Amino acid sequence: MLLSAPTRVPSMPDPSAAPAIQMTGMNKWYGNFHVLKNINLTVHRGEKLVICGPSGSGKSTMIRCINRLEEHQQGQIAVEGVELSHDLKQIDVIRRDIGMVFQHFNLFPHLTILENLTLAPIWVRRMRRGQAEQTAMHYLERVKIPDQAHKYPGQLSGGQQQRVAIARALCMSPKIILFDEPTSALDPEMVKEVLDTMVALAEDGMTMLCVTHEMGFARQVADRVVFMDQGEIVEMNTPSEFFSHPRHQRSKLFLAQILN
């Protein structure tokens, strides 16, 4: 079973192109609290990263820095070769190309599912309504809930809402998708439908950064697992190495807690 699983080779980066994401010497403080300490991380195009670690280790904060939902104070973050600066217009341009899926879905409750999906393509990408709706229906079919298009988010289950959130991100045809604990707020029986959607997305070659405790998902799709603790990247390795031979004491402790 384990042997027959396809070995995942990180897609070879195009040498002429900049990596999808590059963080160098990145530091962040909340007041005096040092949340992120000297983060160096390069994510190539098409790569799938799973970021794990105990709560409070800074993993959510790190991926939220990539689309500037949080501001870092030191070091550089470059997305597709463009460095994040204080220029608000430039941040909006970068955000268009980075999809984000939140722990609590954050769908817009006053809009229907279809309106949730077409809003940004129409207002940000300047797409015509008809075309935006066609794209939206295409992605709703991919996440297997086209029949819910005219309902409001409050009428859907948690798993369905999270799949809508994934479809909403996809409608902007992003180059990268960030997942911030996408299954943590779900009832156990709904975790699988969301993970299945994410696996399908990974198979299509999307660049994905995923903060999650779903180790089965990490084994199945991750090219690399990043383990963080106390604001630092402690260990970074292929899933098979990380799970079978964790090098660091803190990784061993974490795995012992989470796998039992």
Added chain:
Amino acid sequence: MKAVSLPLPAEPMPGQIRFGAFRRSAKLLFGTPLNAALTLLFGVLLVATVPPMLRWLVIDAVLFNPNPSACRVATGACWSFIYAKSGQLLFGIYPLDERWRPAIVCLLILALLGWSVRPASWAPRLLALWVAALVLIFWLMGGGIGLTEVPTSSWGGLPVTLLLTVVAIGVAFPVGIVLALARRSTMPAIRIGAVVLIESVRGLPLLSILFVASIMMPLFLPEALLPDKFVRALVALTIFAAAYLAEVIRGGLQAIPKGQYEAAAALGLPFWRAQYLIILPQAIRVAIPALANTIIVMIKNTSLVLVVGLFDLISSGKAALADPDWPSPAAETFLFIGAIFFALSFSFARFADFLERRGPTAH
């Protein structure tokens, strides 16, 4: 007394239903000594007040007789006064031969309001329609270009009340939204500016703001720069309403979870677009009961302009009462004016209720 458990009655026979209902209400009204005492008390109060009220309102009232002397001898209400003076009550001291103009203005405003509450007409062209209508309205009221000029000091009655209400609230609402957003801004200069404006307007009585606008401004502004008295009162009402609406809208904004801002930002929506499409529709919906409250108070606040010499409905009523030919039926006049204010406020309350029920109910 022995506790007897009575078997529950089976399906009552048709003839028993009325008796059952009678027994139930009798038990409700006289079941306990306290209930019996309250029933008797309210019964006596009703008997003591309703017949005289009916006598005054209808039985002994002068309903149609247009002769003022009929009112002098009658012991009931003088409704014929309202009818005989309706022109003056509704249009104040507006020139008699030109009263068709404010009449059209009133009908136009009411028709536009009726048109505007339909969700189907909520489109940018509705705003254009209102702007065009207001230009027409101010021309009809003020004259010039083919019509006899009528200065604002001669305007009066219902058109003044309607215009002050519609324009003050219509302008105050967007200003209030901007003030509410400014007060939540991270930029200190903008935030402090909004706080100073809102708190100083909220800290002053509306009367004093109206006095400043109409009496103090002429003292330090040269005549050429001084706007019309009607416009000054309108601006004062607008600023007052904007400060209150801003705080109500800010309350709605506080209720929107941080995740909504983050989701909008993550999709690349710029600040104003995110506010317009995501945050404000939800914030205003949350704030509807409080907004309706503030707006209804503002509808009635327009009557305060009488202290600075503008003839709204109430001032027109007082002017009509001064006619020495009639016995000055103040209660009837104020009931009539009250009915107009009630119709306006109650209609708005129903509209707010409709808005509240609209859209998704589950969150």
